Amino acid sequence: MAENRKADLLSPGNFVRIFTKSGMVLEGLILQRYEIFDPDYITLKLDNGYNIGIRIENISRIEELHGAERRHTVEFVPESFQAEVKKGKRIHILATGGTIASKIDYLTGGVTPILKTEELLEVIPELRSIADFSSEVLMSIFSENMNPARWENISKRVYELLREEPDRSILITHGTDTLGYTAAALSFSIGSPSSPIVLLGSQRSSDRPSSDSAFNLIAASLYAKEGPCEVAVVMHGESGDSYALAHRGTRVRKMHSSRRDAFQSISSIPIAKIEPRSGKITFLRDDVRKCDSVDKGKMNEEPKLKFSDKIFLLKFFPGMPGDVIDFLVEKGFKGIVIEGTGLGHVSENVIESIRNAVERGTIVTMTTQCLFGSVNLNVYSTGRLLQKAGVIGLGNMLPETAYVKLSWALGNFGEEEARNIMLRNIAGEYEERELMSFYPRWYHGEV
Amino acid sequence: MEAQNDWKKLGLRVGLEIHQQLKTSKKLFCNCPVTLVEGGMEDVFERSLRPTRSELGEVDIAAYFEWQKGRIYEYHAPREASCLVEADEEPPHMLNREAVEIALGIGMAMNSNPVDEIHVMRKIVIDGSNTTGFQRTALVALGGEINVNGKKIGIQTICVEEDAARKGEDRDRVSSYILDRLGIPLIEISTAPDIQSPEEVSEVASWIGTLLRLTGKVRRGIGTIRQDLNISIAGGEKVEIKGVQELDLLPKAVALEAMRQKRLLELREELRRRGIDKEDIIFTPVDVTNILKSSKSKVVEKNLSKPGGKALAILLKKFKGMLGYELQPNRRFGTELADYARFYGDVKGLFHGDELPGYGITEDEVRKVYDALGGDPEKDNFILIVDEEEKALKSLKAVVERIRAAFDGVPRETRAVLPDGTSKFMRPQPGAARMYPETDIPPIPVTKEILEKAKALKPPTPEEKRKYYEEHLGLSSNLAEQLVGSEQQETFERLYERLHGSVDATTIASLLLVHMISIKREGFSIEKIGEEKLFRVLELFSEGKIAKEAIPELIKLLAQRPEADPLELAQKAGLLTMSEEEVRAIVKRIIRENERIIKERGERAKSLLMGAAMKELRGKAQGSLVSRLIDEELSNYLKKQV
Numbered sequence A: 001m002a003e004n005r006k007a008d009l010l011s012p013g014n015f016v017r018i019f020t021k022s023g024m025v026l027e028g029l030i031l032q033r034y035e036i037f038d039p040d041y042i043t044l045k046l047d048n049g050y051n052i053g054i055r056i057e058n059i060s061r062i063e064e065l066h067g068a069e070r071r072h073t074v075e076f077v078p079e080s081f082q083a084e085v086k087k088g089k090r091i092h093i094l095a096t097g098g099t100i101a102s103k104i105d106y107l108t109g110g111v112t113p114i115l116k117t118e119e120l121l122e123v124i125p126e127l128r129s130i131a132d133f134s135s136e137v138l139m140s141i142f143s144e145n146m147n148p149a150r151w152e153n154i155s156k157r158v159y160e161l162l163r164e165e166p167d168r169s170i171l172i173t174h175g176t177d178t179l180g181y182t183a184a185a186l187s188f189s190i191g192s193p194s195s196p197i198v199l200l201g202s203q204r205s206s207d208r209p210s211s212d213s214a215f216n217l218i219a220a221s222l223y224a225k226e227g228p229c230e231v232a233v234v235m236h237g238e239s240g241d242s243y244a245l246a247h248r249g250t251r252v253r254k255m256h257s258s259r260r261d262a263f264q265s266i267s268s269i270p271i272a273k274i275e276p277r278s279g280k281i282t283f284l285r286d287d288v289r290k291c292d293s294v295d296k297g298k299m300n301e302e303p304k305l306k307f308s309d310k311i312f313l314l315k316f317f318p319g320m321p322g323d324v325i326d327f328l329v330e331k332g333f334k335g336i337v338i339e340g341t342g343l344g345h346v347s348e349n350v351i352e353s354i355r356n357a358v359e360r361g362t363i364v365t366m367t368t369q370c371l372f373g374s375v376n377l378n379v380y381s382t383g384r385l386l387q388k389a390g391v392i393g394l395g396n397m398l399p400e401t402a403y404v405k406l407s408w409a410l411g412n413f414g415e416e417e418a419r420n421i422m423l424r425n426i427a428g429e430y431e432e433r434e435l436m437s438f439y440p441r442w443y444h445g446e447v
Numbered sequence B: 001m002e003a004q005n006d007w008k009k010l011g012l013r014v015g016l017e018i019h020q021q022l023k024t025s026k027k028l029f030c031n032c033p034v035t036l037v038e039g040g041m042e043d044v045f046e047r048s049l050r051p052t053r054s055e056l057g058e059v060d061i062a063a064y065f066e067w068q069k070g071r072i073y074e075y076h077a078p079r080e081a082s083c084l085v086e087a088d089e090e091p092p093h094m095l096n097r098e099a100v101e102i103a104l105g106i107g108m109a110m111n112s113n114p115v116d117e118i119h120v121m122r123k124i125v126i127d128g129s130n131t132t133g134f135q136r137t138a139l140v141a142l143g144g145e146i147n148v149n150g151k152k153i154g155i156q157t158i159c160v161e162e163d164a165a166r167k168g169e170d171r172d173r174v175s176s177y178i179l180d181r182l183g184i185p186l187i188e189i190s191t192a193p194d195i196q197s198p199e200e201v202s203e204v205a206s207w208i209g210t211l212l213r214l215t216g217k218v219r220r221g222i223g224t225i226r227q228d229l230n231i232s233i234a235g236g237e238k239v240e241i242k243g244v245q246e247l248d249l250l251p252k253a254v255a256l257e258a259m260r261q262k263r264l265l266e267l268r269e270e271l272r273r274r275g276i277d278k279e280d281i282i283f284t285p286v287d288v289t290n291i292l293k294s295s296k297s298k299v300v301e302k303n304l305s306k307p308g309g310k311a312l313a314i315l316l317k318k319f320k321g322m323l324g325y326e327l328q329p330n331r332r333f334g335t336e337l338a339d340y341a342r343f344y345g346d347v348k349g350l351f352h353g354d355e356l357p358g359y360g361i362t363e364d365e366v367r368k369v370y371d372a373l374g375g376d377p378e379k380d381n382f383i384l385i386v387d388e389e390e391k392a393l394k395s396l397k398a399v400v401e402r403i404r405a406a407f408d409g410v411p412r413e414t415r416a417v418l419p420d421g422t423s424k425f426m427r428p429q430p431g432a433a434r435m436y437p438e439t440d441i442p443p444i445p446v447t448k449e450i451l452e453k454a455k456a457l458k459p460p461t462p463e464e465k466r467k468y469y470e471e472h473l474g475l476s477s478n479l480a481e482q483l484v485g486s487e488q489q490e491t492f493e494r495l496y497e498r499l500h501g502s503v504d505a506t507t508i509a510s511l512l513l514v515h516m517i518s519i520k521r522e523g524f525s526i527e528k529i530g531e532e533k534l535f536r537v538l539e540l541f542s543e544g545k546i547a548k549e550a551i552p553e554l555i556k557l558l559a560q561r562p563e564a565d566p567l568e569l570a571q572k573a574g575l576l577t578m579s580e581e582e583v584r585a586i587v588k589r590i591i592r593e594n595e596r597i598i599k600e601r602g603e604r605a606k607s608l609l610m611g612a613a614m615k616e617l618r619g620k621a622q623g624s625l626v627s628r629l630i631d632e633e634l635s636n637y638l639k640k641q642v
């Protein structure tokens, strides 16, 4: 068989009969393969629904088949929900990436995200009884491709939306990897929102029945109706579907690579606990920006929506050379957030480079890679030397939050003011009191 | 039951799907051990599942109903046998190579063709038994053929898939599952519909079961093997019967399904004979709540008291007697309709004219219902559902659809087997296309290395194994055949191998297949005797410490004290073999005691002496030894006399 004819017949979308050298006769649909898959094989969808791979070299003959039809899965299309649309609280969904809902093409295995509000309400009909929804797609990126410029885009759009309609809550869907960073960014840029801003994502993609996306969206919507006027992240509170938690945007961190309850408040307590099954919300802290005491007009002030991309988040490790810091200063970085060891230390070999950096106008701040607990530069001599070199200790501010805050501070203010801002508690990024109970109880093999 | 020929005439065709757990060291997609646990620490969490939609907006109907009912799944995750993967909190790891190799090896024994590259698929299953809402499955080999008692049976596919979670207790809206079984590798073997009688189903299932066991790589015991059936008769439809666990139930389930299809075809004839048309069956529910509102029937009373509770009925003209028509023992056409009502409308059941008056509904009430429907109690029939209005309407609609389907004969259904071999409607058959790729696992090329490992695991066919036992181990053909088909076959193999030929195969096989059984028949509970103890007993025999004749005696003692050391037991019971000197002394004494007879008969007295000696020495000395010593001592004695 001519090689080009063979290649032609083997193109995705063709229904074919394949005779293999190993003696098989196979009928099915040729599917598109991912680029990372071995190019020496084709993928065939058989009549029984299974996909198999066939080595192209193993194919002796191909016949084209006709009458390719899209087979129905189970011939069941549920009736649309006729539930009354409640003209209550308005909620706007701003999509930035990741998908809340999707449809599966069972033939090709392709997954199409659902973006239209109506379609979304069709697949998650519970939303209809919560609020009156609108939605838009602002960007569609993998969360790992998020950056300060995009924080600016999102901030601008959120600011606009709140100016247009101050009482409309905003839900932002976001890939989970960097969701915490964006939450912190909005906490600073939209410092005094006129409605709740809630970020959410999903740890199990929406193309599976066990996806957590609908649960998180329902929980976030319930919270967006009643929550305080600040930025929060709403995700699963535990592995099961019993409750979700709303975390303060500056204290939340993704603590697990795959679990549903990966997002947790660190050295802090969440804003609220949400039980979607009953609709119950329990508020857990008093120091929140209650919406009824918010001056909606404040949104009209000159917004501070910019972020600097000249900030570096540097994790110190044993043996780290000081050159790294010299290099960053040379490259024009204006701010460095160090994740130091323990109470906020780095090796004495690095201190000289830090001093030079500060002298050249770089803001150098210190956080702890322990994540739990505060930096304290007074206890050990290294800490005192670092203070002397001009390093700003950031207390119990999370390293990622500190990075975002410095980016915002230097994006909108001069160096001197930025230094002051780093020390002020603007959006709950400093937890004033750390309680014994803030530290999680780990598993110690109890039986 | 009908003779072979009658099944052929009926056009019976059966395909068998065998699911068997594999004995791998780890689960299919994680490193958890393949074991079921009782007790121990566990974590508990609750989840819900939401049906996924296709491009065309379709959802799996069973999944959709489960979700609509607001089902909650409570998962128990034993720490010993489950991890984040089973909890659906971590993506699956790579497909377990060992499972693939075992499955491909089994495929080779069935002349099945391995695929070049394995793709893991997700098959939507939303009854909560999979935390993900789908079962992961992969096709590893296609085609092939087996030869069962001279008949060729085609093999369609061989798949490797993950077992589902174990069902726990249900309460109200909550179904509970235990995650230890979830992820245990299964092989699924699907035969072509080449099986033509209930007896053949048993033969094929037991042949494949034996083949699987001969790999030594499958798990044994209750729940480790499960069969599904595809059954049709001429003019009928391919109906799936799910979840047959015992081999004995297979032929019964097949015969009863064939009967059901035959009866449904007869029912269609009767409908025609009565001159009823499909178009006559229309969905026109009539509200008869008023008639029944003071009914003495407990069910009616209870359901009418629900908020929005109504009694709705539909008339079925010329249907008198048709709903009581028996399709399977104790399962009438009306029973089928009730199953549909339950599935589609989530009601508890229905009433029909052929079973009323009854269940507390009076003759007078029945007459009034007929009047309200404008029907003739002598000729017509009706269906009555009492429940919340919405549920009652949905159920009646489904019932009407099912009655209309009776005009076409047999509907395509998936049915669940019941303990007596009958079956009940489970759901309409899912399309083949409720499968989509598992994107978390890249395709696995079937390399030369994998194929070589598979080849080493390829089991012999039952016939090959029997021949081997006869020709190489010297078993009688009877014993060889018994052994191949026996649960004890693996034990035999292990014992034989551990004894390194010091005990002959026939002795081991007889112990397992003959002596053990007859000891059990005598009322001893041999189940508690571990394999290790059997090994010790055979070892004592090989060391000459006990005689072959003492083995059954020792087994009986062990049955009573399964923890005891066989050597000690033998010692206490005097079952240990005597030394040659001890035996010789006894032989000499017996010769002395029988001098008179020896003088009379000379050498011909041997058999008598042997009898007398064995009476004393049975189980304490080998017969061959006793015989030799009698020969020696008798000739000594006779020489002295000369």
Ligand SMILES: [Zn+2]
Binding pocket: B027, B030, B031, B032, B081, B082, B083, B084, B085, B086
């Ligand atoms: Zn596991």
